Amino acid sequence: xxxxxxxxxxxxxxxxxxxxxxxxxxxxxxxxxxxxxxxxxxxxxxxxxxxxxxxxxxxxxxxxxxxxxxxxxxxxxxxxxxxxxxxxxxxxxxxxxxxxxxxxxxxxxxxxxxxxxxxxxxxxxxxxxxxxxxxxxxxxxxxxxxxxxxxxxxxxxxxxxxxxxxxxxxxxxxxxxxxxxxxxxxxxxxxxxxxxxxxxxxxxxxxxxxxxxxxxxxxxxxxxxxxxxxxxxxxxxxxxxxxxxxxxxxxxxxxxxxxxxxxxxxxxxxxxxxxxxxxxxxxxxxxxxxxxxxxxxxxxxxxxxxxxxxxxxxxxxxxxxxxxxxxxxxxxxxxxxxxxxxxxxxxxxxxxxxxxxxxxxxxxxxxxxxxxxxxxxxxxxxxxxxxxxxxxxxxxxxxxxxxxxxxxxxxxxxxxxxxxxxxxxxxxxxxxxxxxxxxxxxxxxxxxxxxxxxxxxxxxxxxxxxxxxxxxxxxxxxxxxxxxxxxxxxxxxxxxxxxxxxxxxxxxxxxxxxxxxxxxxxxxxxxxxxxxxxxxxxxxxxxxxxxxxxxxxxxxxxxxxxxxxxxxxxxxxxxxxxxxxxxxxxxxxxxxxxxxxxxxxxxxxxxxxxxxxxxxxxxxxxxxxxxxxxxxxxx
Amino acid sequence: xxxxxxxxxxxxxxxxxxxxxxxxxxxxxxxxxxxxxxxxxxxxxxxxxxxxxxxxxxxxxxxxxxxxxxxxxxxxxxxxxxxxxxx
Numbered sequence: 271x272x273x274x275x276x277x278x279x280x281x282x283x284x285x286x287x288x289x290x291x292x293x294x295x296x297x298x299x300x301x302x303x304x305x306x307x308x309x310x311x312x313x314x315x316x317x318x319x320x321x322x323x324x325x326x327x328x329x330x331x332x333x334x335x336x337x338x339x340x341x342x343x344x345x346x347x348x349x350x351x352x353x354x355x356x357x358x359x360x361x362x363x364x365x366x367x368x369x370x371x372x373x374x375x376x377x378x379x380x381x382x383x384x385x386x387x388x389x390x391x392x393x394x395x396x397x398x399x400x401x402x403x404x405x406x407x408x409x410x411x412x413x414x415x416x417x418x419x420x421x422x423x424x425x426x427x428x429x430x431x432x433x434x435x436x437x438x439x440x441x442x443x444x445x446x447x448x449x450x451x452x453x454x455x456x457x458x459x460x461x462x463x464x465x466x467x468x469x470x471x472x473x474x475x476x477x478x479x480x481x482x483x484x485x486x487x488x489x490x491x492x493x494x495x496x497x498x499x500x501x502x503x504x505x506x507x508x509x510x511x512x513x514x515x516x517x518x519x520x521x522x523x524x525x526x527x528x529x530x531x532x533x534x535x536x537x538x539x540x541x542x543x544x545x546x547x548x549x550x551x552x553x554x555x556x557x558x559x560x561x562x563x564x565x566x567x568x569x570x571x572x573x574x575x576x577x578x579x580x581x582x583x584x585x586x587x588x589x590x591x592x593x594x595x596x597x598x599x600x601x602x603x604x605x606x607x608x609x610x611x612x613x614x615x616x617x618x619x620x621x622x623x624x625x626x627x628x629x630x631x632x633x634x635x636x637x638x639x640x641x642x643x644x645x646x647x648x649x650x651x652x653x654x655x656x657x658x659x660x661x662x663x664x665x666x667x668x669x670x671x672x673x674x675x676x677x678x679x680x681x682x683x684x685x686x687x688x689x690x691x692x693x694x695x696x697x698x699x700x701x702x703x704x705x706x707x708x709x710x711x712x713x714x715x716x717x718x719x720x721x722x723x724x725x726x727x728x729x730x731x732x733x734x735x736x737x738x739x740x741x742x743x744x745x746x747x748x749x750x751x752x753x754x755x756x757x758x759x760x761x762x763x764x765x766x767x768x769x770x771x772x773x774x775x776x777x778x779x780x781x782x783x784x785x786x787x788x789x790x791x792x793x794x795x796x797x798x799x800x801x802x803x804x805x806x807x808x809x810x811x812x813x814x815x816x817x818x819x820x821x822x823x824x825x826x827x828x829x830x831x832x833x834x835x836x837x838x839x840x841x842x843x844x845x846x847x848x849x850x851x852x853x854x855x856x857x858x859x860x861x862x863x864x865x866x867x868x869x870x871x872x873x874x875x876x877x878x879x880x881x882x883x884x885x886x887x888x889x890x891x892x893x894x895x896x897x898x899x900x901x902x903x904x905x
Numbered sequence: 906x907x908x909x910x911x912x913x914x915x916x917x918x919x920x921x922x923x924x925x926x927x928x929x930x931x932x933x934x935x936x937x938x939x940x941x942x943x944x945x946x947x948x949x950x951x952x953x954x955x956x957x958x959x960x961x962x963x964x965x966x967x968x969x970x971x972x973x974x975x976x977x978x979x980x981x982x983x984x985x986x987x988x989x990x991x992x
Contacts, residue, residue: 321922324922325921325922325925325926327921329921329952329953330952330953335921337921362925362928362952382920383917383918383919383920383959383961384959386920386921386956386959387956387957387958387959388957390952390953390954390956390957391957393953394951394953394954394957
């Protein structure tokens with residue numbers, strides 16, 4: 271046991287100022303909390319105070335060593351502080367104290383006796399304390415301790431050289447899916463560690479939750495940490511350890527290099543947020559991708575579960591009862607449609623919530639969630655209860671990022687508040703101010719969306735007199751632009767409005783048919799691409815691909831959202847062009863639909879089914895080919 | 906000079922609070938009081954020296970007192986350690 275093994279630069283505060291003993295205790299306990307080895311700040315502070323009440327821990331010559339054992343401490347840890355002004359710490363010699371070492375120890379064991387003993391031996395040397403007091407940065411402070419300690423205890427090995435029970439290198443592996451890569455990387459690292467004779471322990475954060483969770487004692491004792499992950503990993507507990515962060519594929523392909531590099535990696539300093547300060551050299555684009563994927567992977571179950579139930583509703587319903595209400599005509603269909611609809615309603619709030627959480631940690635969750643829900647409801651200042659126009663999934667993406675960064679900004683501002691308010695930040699300030707901010711923000715955004723929707727709708731109405739083929743292309747393409755947002759909504763409303771004047775007996779509205787096909791192509795094109803161009807998709811995307819056949823055929827465009835959200839710049843153009851071509855062809859063939867919804871299930875009542883199927887197949891194939899061309903191959 | 910051998914009995918050993926108690930007791934006497942432990946001579950009136958010695962439960966040590974009130978000093982310090990240092 272050496273002092274330098276227990277003390278980290280981040281827990282050394284130099285030339286601080288404090289008014290009294292209570293202020294010193296608060297600052298010291300704050301430093302100790304950075305270790306991650308203490309689970310409850312209040313409990314530990316109480317233990318420190320209780321110990322002080324039994325007799326001062328100030329020894330002499332301005333030195334005080336507050337310490338406590340507590341059940342909330344999982345591993346021994348040490349912090350240090352020097353003050354510019356001494357405070358009365360009730361020392362036996364009556365002198366003010368200005369050099370503090372605070373010790374936390376678990377209830378079991380006598381490790382803190384050894385720490386105290388080492389510390390006292392060193393502190394007896396007045397040169398040592400003089401050098402410590404004159405140190406201006408934590409690294410120097412630690413180096414002084416190391417130098418004196420090595421002199422006094424030349425034979426005392428550091429933990430590193432001792433035969434020790436815990437692993438030398440720790441790693442966390444995680445991928446957005448958490449099915450394959452997480453475990454492949456873990457296995458590669460452990461196997462390579464064995465070959466190299468270096469003990470490696472890996473925590474896997476897979477889809478089934480974290481396994482082999484690293485303990486704070488292990489973290490305290492390790493030489494280096496490897497984070498091989500393509501999604502956010504909470505790094506707070508690794509504060510003060512050498513840490514390298516790489517994509518999960520590096521863990522699979524370069525385990526040896528990582529194991530060698532980890533102990534020499536720069537010391538990681540955690541500072542509040544997980545996402546933004548995660549790693550300095552990570553590109554902005556990669557951060558965005560990780561945040562996006564965090565939202566998409568949490569949204570996916572809602573899309574799949576809800577989508578399949580809604581598809582079942584169409585399967586079990588009878589369109590001929592009432593075309594306009596297809597999907598809810600029979601009680602059983604209505605049941606499936608409504609339960610599926612509940613899951614669908616959560617889809618976008620969840621997307622926004624987990625994007626925001628990935629950016630701003632837990633305080634971001636609520637802000638993003640409500641932002642997503644406001645995007646869905648289309649709330650504005652004049653109609654706060656919601657308007658007709660949803661901002662759709664693009665609105666939810668904006669809400670997620672806005673929620674995350676607003677919360678992050680809020681946390682930055684709150685850092686300036688006094689420490690005494692620390693406790694009420696997560697329970698009052700973040701929720702209250704965060705909610706107000708996102709409410710204001712979304713009510714500013716939504717009217718723009720509403721105005722856009724109106725303009726689009728009016729634009730379509732004037733186009734209605736021009737070329738049918740162009741109109742078919744445009745409405746179908748619009749269905750694929752934002753899959754539920756203002757474009758989609760304008761096209762769909764325009765389609766249903768044409769139903770009112772259409773001759774149902776003659777098959778219905780040709781615009782409605784083009785609209786419907788525009789909403790069917792994106793999921794089908796994606797499903798085809800996941801079937802025939804597997805290497806363009808992640809494991810998770812491939813597995814959820816087939817469900818998109820069903821959703822596409824049922825005109826449930828939302829099935830495409832997880833794919834579009836995770837890679838909008840490539841997926842959206844492919845879908846838009848595929849949908850547009852299908853819509854134009856539908857017009858060319860003179861197809862028409864009497865029903866506003868239902869996809870495959872209303873084909874029998876449509877005009878020119880054969881032409882419609884051809885248009886659908888061609889549009890979907892075009893979409894698929896574009897996806898294959900635009901999307902990059904994945905590892 | 907008088908001396909006696911004794912053993913730390915309290916489970917937590919000579920941590921800071923017992924050390925303070927011990928130093929307070931030892932400081933009442935004029936005699937020099939020294940603890941011999943593992944070949945080291947420790948000034949029993951210095952809390953830092955006491956704590957640096959890292960005396961744990963079961964540690965055997967010798968107390969040496971020299972001065973005008975050495976007998977009383979030895980008796981009281983040994984009694985204090987054997988009573989468990991107030992714990």
